[in-house]
Amino acid sequence: MQLLNAITEFRESIIESSSTNPFLLGFKGIFKGLNSTAGVQRGHLEKLWTDIFFPMNEIRGVSDYFATTKQCDAFEFIQLCLHILKQDKEHRGQAIRCFQFSLRSTIQAKDDPTNRKDSYYREPQEILDLPISKTPLGKEIDGEFMQALQAFEGKEELTGDRRLTGTKGEKVDTIYYKQIVTPPQVFLMRIMRLNYNEEGKLIKIDRPMAIPQEFTLSSEMMVDSKPVKYKLTGGVTHSGTVNSGHYMAYISGSNDFLEFNDSRVRQIGKKDALKALKVGAYVVAYRRED
Numbered sequence: 383m384q385l386l387n388a389i390t391e392f393r394e395s396i397i398e399s400s401s402t403n404p405f406l407l408g409f410k411g412i413f414k415g416l417n418s419t420a421g422v423q424r425g426h427l428e429k430l431w432t433d434i435f436f437p438m439n440e441i442r443g444v445s446d447y448f449a450t451t452k453q454c455d456a457f458e459f460i461q462l463c464l465h466i467l468k469q470d471k472e473h474r475g476q477a478i479r480c481f482q483f484s485l486r487s488t489i490q491a492k493d494d495p496t497n498r499k500d501s502y503y504r505e506p507q508e509i510l511d512l513p514i515s516k517t518p519l520g521k522e523i524d525g526e527f528m529q530a531l532q533a534f535e536g537k538e539e540l541t542g543d544r545r546l547t548g549t550k551g552e553k554v555d556t557i558y559y560k561q562i563v564t565p566p567q568v569f570l571m572r573i574m575r576l577n578y579n580e581e582g583k584l585i586k587i588d589r590p591m592a593i594p595q596e597f598t599l600s601s602e603m604m605v606d607s608k609p610v611k612y613k614l615t616g617g618v619t620h621s622g623t624v625n626s627g628h629y630m631a632y633i634s635g636s637n638d639f640l641e642f643n644d645s646r647v648r649q650i651g652k653k654d655a656l657k658a659l660k661v662g663a664y665v666v667a668y669r670r671e672d
Contacts, residue, residue, distance in 0.1 A: 456618045456629045456664055457509075457572055464508050480567035482506040485560055486605055491546050492539075492555040499546070502563070509570045509665075510534065514587050516579070522590040522660075528597060530573075534560065565599055565610045569668040575620060576664075586624045593617060593659040593666055595652075612668035619662035632659060 467478040484506050491497035512530040515523060523529070540556040548554040575587045599610040616633040631642040632655045639655035641648050659666065 456620065460509070460570070460665060478508070481508045481570060482564075483508075483510075483566040483569075484563035486563050487558065487560050489540065489544075489546060489556055489558050491548065492557055494548075494554070497546055497548070497554070508566075509572050512571050512573050514573055514575060514577075514589060514591055516577075516585075516587055522592065526591050527594055531597070532600075532603070534603070561602075562599070562604045562607075565604060565607060565670065567670050568615070569612055569670075571666050571668070573663055573666065575662075576624065584624050586620075586622075586627075588662075590660050591663060593656060593663050595656070596671070597668070611671040613671050615667045615669050617659045617663050617666035619658055620664040621662050629664070630658070 464478060464481065470477060484502065487501045489499045512527070513533060514530065515526065537557045537559045540558050544558075545553040545556040573591060576584060577587060579585050593614065596611060596613045599612065601607060601609050604610070614634060616631065616639075618629055618631050621628050621630075632650075633640045633642070634652075634655070635649075638649050638651055641650045641655065641658075
């Protein structure tokens, strides 16, 4: 019910907004369309998508978010949308809240949990970066998605002056880790397929990574919270190289997925959508099930 209320509030705040921002107007058109029977028809949705979002070059301010020719456009586009939702002063940024989560970092003595220092990130986050292994090329690693998610929290041993001081003034073995303070209603994750190698060169990591239909955020990854279950709602794939390529999006429905390929929209089965995401998922979205 909490998730339903958040989504309803998000949709209604956009529909009622009097903003002239082209992106908010675009969202308003889609939400209004989906609010009617005709809105769920493929042709109507395709027209909304094409008319509102496809002519990117005509929207003022977009070029600032696409500063290079490298293939990071999908992530930058999402960043732009989130930034605009943050700036919606009319509704005090309410629409952005369902995406946001806070982080806490902790430095703690290995053998004394009471000897610790906590630091809270001031700015809430909207996207979590998940690492993907550069090797082995072309081969899948079983359970890599959850391994990457757990690596976010992964405890790191600190050495030298970074260690904590014990009760007798001595330096003690110390670990560092991060936790999520408030799990988001909608969890956006970027899989780091476009990353830098040891020489500082941007590369594309072309390896399959199975995207689970659902996962549970463990209590160890959060601050004072029970496990939270998430279900896949969609994702964006990338095919090509660092300098050229193609993006496609997949949005889950009740029994299947919608595939967005430029101006073409079609229904595909869950199995085909998960296969496409496994091969080239770049950004994925999950929603809370509680």
